Amino acid sequence: MAKYPFSEIEPKWQKYWDDNQTFRTREDPSFPKEKRRYVLDMFPYPSGAGLHVGHPEGYTATDIYCRYLRANGYNVLHPMGFDAFGLPAENYAIQTGTHPAVTTKANVKRFREQIKSLGFSYDWNREVSTCEADYYKWTQWIFIQLFKKGLAYESDAPINWCPSCKTGLANEEVKDGECDRCHTKVTRKRIRQWILKITAYADRLLADLDGLDWPEPVKAMQRNWIGRSEGAAVIFGVDGMSEKLEVFTTRPDTLFGATYMVVAPEHPLVERLATLAQKAVVQSYVEEAARKSDLERTDLAKDKTGVFTGSHAINPVNGRKIPIWISDYVLISYGTGAIMAVPAHDERDWAFARKFDLPVVQVVAPEGSPEAKLGSCGDPETCFVDEGIAINSGDWNGTPTAAFKKGITALLESKGLGRFSVNYKLRDWLFSRQRYWGEPIPVVHCQACGVVPVKESDLPLVLPDVSSYEPSGTGESPLAKIEEWVQTTCPQCGGPARRETNTMP
Secondary structure (H helix, E strand, C coil): CCCCCHHHHHHHHHHHHHHHCCCCCCCCCCCCHHHEEECCCCCCCCCCCCCCCHHHHHHHHHHHHHHHHHHCCCEEECCCEECCCCHHHHHHHHHHCCCHHHHHHHHHHHHHHHHHHCCCCCCHHHCEECCCHHHHHHHHHHHHHHHHCCCEEEEEEEEEEECCCCEEECHHHEECCEECCCCCECEEEEEEEEEECHHHHHHHHHHHHHHCCCCHHHHHHHHHHHCCEEEEEEEEEECCCCCEEEEEECCHHHHHHCCEEEECCCCCCHHHHCCCCCHHHHHHHHHHHCCCCHHHHCCCCCCCCCEEEEEEEECCCCCCEEEEEECCCCCCCCCCCEEEECCCCCHHHHHHHHHHCCCCCCCEECCCCHHHHHCCCCCCCCCCCCCCEECCCHHHCCCEHHHHHHHHHHHHHHCCCEEEEEECCCCCEECCECCCCCCECCEEEECCCEEEECCHHHCCCCCCCCCCCCCCCCCCCHHHHCHHHHEEECCCCCCEEEECCCECC
16 A cells, blocks of 8 residues: 655645635624634743644644534634743743744744644634734733723732742742742742732622533532632631731631631731740741742641741630641631631641640531530540531530521621621732733833823833843842833823833733
């Protein structure tokens, strides 16, 4: 049997498809809407010398689907583009010692050639590259709309910081406390950031899942990611101090079983809470925790660590003093950065209490159990996380969990010690980067007017060309060094202003 001459046949038909615009999408308003399909692949990052095997693996699947649709009379929009701004492209430029604009252009050319040689049916007339000004004009426009609606805001936020790469890292880029690129020990650093308020849409994101034709396990993953929880905000006093510690709990019915509190290492009260005798050990623990990512800290399989601050909180339902600990399994970014620990009814608290020999008081028992009938029990041998009947809870003994939750929350609210509250696992999106290769954020800082968006008629705000694009290590983008670009006038009052120097991711 003769060999298949792919090296002759494939270039022939690829040239034919190019010359005849075979896969160009027809722009025909009269075409039935039910026979139109938009199929979009994830754009590749042009941050290497060429494609890797994962690219054609995914692109082959969507190409099969598009060809199937066309064969069945559908008008298919199937474009391709390049996610050309951001950290991967900039890191590649730094590694090669060539300006990112140069390396990105060369890589895009190479990627395009390789994708075409694989024979995919893209409409190349609609190719986009995110580093082109006529494209990012619209990402800047979107940012301005978000800013005007109060959905883009500035805040000092703790981030994973690599002293060697001189930049912030995503949680996924931190492995065993080290930067996964250069293996330098990572620290935590508070830096001024732009943040997008995606939590404003948490309830809508949940509600709209019901109308999606997605597999139920995928919807469940989304619900868990958003993580809506109803519960109570509870205020604990601190013995000998005027400060208060607020916690969020989904189980206010277990307050009588709170035997200690835990605050995140980054909590603003840590320094005040650490007594003179405990100050050194607390400081050492805070520094150690700063080298871990949030993912590492919340790994359920990891051994629990922590230190006692030397201070005590006052339980608002029974007036008992309970010790305040610091542990890295509590995150400052979730809830209030402090928790009430009820080891008899929470597995993480149970493991922590057993390790550090802290008291365990059971305050919920299964309905119909001897403990529920008796209203009390001794030191429990296991952690009971389900709902049931209150025990060891004073006048509340015998109350079912649901009724106890409502009643104790109302009582706390009447005394100014709590309130009904809703919390989410979903966090607002930290959106800015202290890097060069990204879309300039279209706002200026004016002493008279504050933060003012650039006029939409002046978009795009073009990224200036620079000779030195390496991270500064100061927490500021390299753009901050270009005074002639930074110094500008306020669009609102015409006075002197400074451009934002952080870039979009």
